Amino acid sequence: MRAPVSEHMRVHVVDPSAYTPPYNHALCRALATAGAEVSLYTSRFAYGAVAPPAGYARQDAFYRTASHVGDTRVRRAVKLAEHVPDMLRYRRAARAADVVHFQWLTVQHLDRHLLPRGRPLVLTAHDILPREPRPGQLAAQRRLYDRFDAVVAHSEHGRRRLVDELGVEADRVHVIAHGALRPWEGHAEVQLPAELRGGDRPVVLFFGLMRPYKGLDILLDAWRGIQGAELWIVGMPRMDLSALRATAPGGVRWLTRFISDAEILAVMRRASLLVAPYREIDQSGVAFTGLGAGLPLLLSDIGGFPEIAASGAARTFAAGNSAALGEALRDLLADQAALADMAERARAAAAGEYAWESVAQRTLALYRQLLGR
Numbered sequence: 589m590r591a592p593v594s595e596h597m598r599v600h601v602v603d604p605s606a607y608t609p610p611y612n613h614a615l616c617r618a619l620a621t622a623g624a625e626v627s628l629y630t631s632r633f634a635y636g637a638v639a640p641p642a643g644y645a646r647q648d649a650f651y652r653t654a655s656h657v658g659d660t661r662v663r664r665a666v667k668l669a670e671h672v673p674d675m676l677r678y679r680r681a682a683r684a685a686d687v688v689h690f691q692w693l694t695v696q697h698l699d700r701h702l703l704p705r706g707r708p709l710v711l712t713a714h715d716i717l718p719r720e721p722r723p724g725q726l727a728a729q730r731r732l733y734d735r736f737d738a739v740v741a742h743s744e745h746g747r748r749r750l751v752d753e754l755g756v757e758a759d760r761v762h763v764i765a766h767g768a769l770r771p772w773e774g775h776a777e778v779q780l781p782a783e784l785r786g787g788d789r790p791v792v793l794f795f796g797l798m799r800p801y802k803g804l805d806i807l808l809d810a811w812r813g814i815q816g817a818e819l820w821i822v823g824m825p826r827m828d829l830s831a832l833r834a835t836a837p838g839g840v841r842w843l844t845r846f847i848s849d850a851e852i853l854a855v856m857r858r859a860s861l862l863v864a865p866y867r868e869i870d871q872s873g874v875a876f877t878g879l880g881a882g883l884p885l886l887l888s889d890i891g892g893f894p895e896i897a898a899s900g901a902a903r904t905f906a907a908g909n910s911a912a913l914g915e916a917l918r919d920l921l922a923d924q925a926a927l928a929d930m931a932e933r934a935r936a937a938a939a940g941e942y943a944w945e946s947v948a949q950r951t952l953a954l955y956r957q958l959l960g961r
């Protein structure tokens with residue numbers, strides 16, 4: 589039996605592994621500002637401090653032992669051991685919610701059996717299907733979608749994949765844009781990391797977790813013909829970079845570690861352009877962090893990226909084509925007026941269609957629709 593519609597809606601946002609703390613914080617704050625009573629159920633973020641709750645409550649309810657384990661392999665094993673009891677404990681806590689909104693679930697073959705009952709369930713499909721999947725994970729993800737009353741996609745492209753490729757019923761899929769991210773808010777401003785200081789040439793920025801699908805090799809190949817600018821590759825590796833670093837062209841600086849929220853703004857303020865040469869994507873938190881900083885974007889023409897480009901804040905190039913990327917880089921670096929116009933449009937998009945106030949209103953409207961059934 590469904591929970592009744594509540595004038596004061598009680599919402600649980602759940603991200604067991606703390607995969608996207610800036611997104612979770614922005615969504616919870618916006619929902620709370622719009623009048624909901626919001627609780628974030630997550631785990632301790634392993635790599636640094638996160639923004640304190642603003643108008644919502646946070647419970648570090650998952651992986652309380654694993655989050656303090658330093659060794660990656662050991663931590664993964666401890667997380668798996670804690671997963672079922674933590675999910676069952678949360679299922680009991682979910683009785684206090686009117687709506688439960690999961691952001692990530694990564695043990696798909698188990699999670700579909702461990703979800704709360706008697707409450708509308710929503711899942712945001714940040715990744716439509718897992719990347720670099722383990723055996724059986726893709727089929728389990730498809731079955732997991734069947735357990736949710738609504739699935740949120742961040743783009744029309746994502747919606748089409750869910751409906752056409754995965755067979756999710758169209759009336760259960762809802763497009764709600766990813767909001768512009770500003771993870772540096774609330775932090776004291778800091779200087780650029782020492783490795784990136786000095787020099788006055790224009791900077792093209794590749795930012796975020798480094799994984800094979802993000803096309804760093806394509807970008808480095810494209811950079812061989814670029815003069816008069818620097819390429820900064822900034823973020824934590826999730827792949828072996830030794831071959832790419834050994835063959836990288838000139839004019840490239842590397843900062844391969846976790847970048848704190850306070851450092852992100854300093855890095856983005858120094859950049860002239862953010863580039864995302866991804867081979868595959870639905871939408872990207874990196875791109876929406878660039879929008880939050882008012883930074884022009886150069887994106888591959890895949891997934892939901894063309895939908896961002898429609899705002900005028902981004903240009904696209906043919907995905908996987910290093911020659912096309914090189915040409916686009918040269919054109920933009922030579923056209924300061926175009927970069928200034930894109931930056932203005934990025935700020936406008938962040939304050940308009942990608943503002944969190946709009947995201948919260950659309951999300952609450954979805955919750956009300958589910959509660960009203």
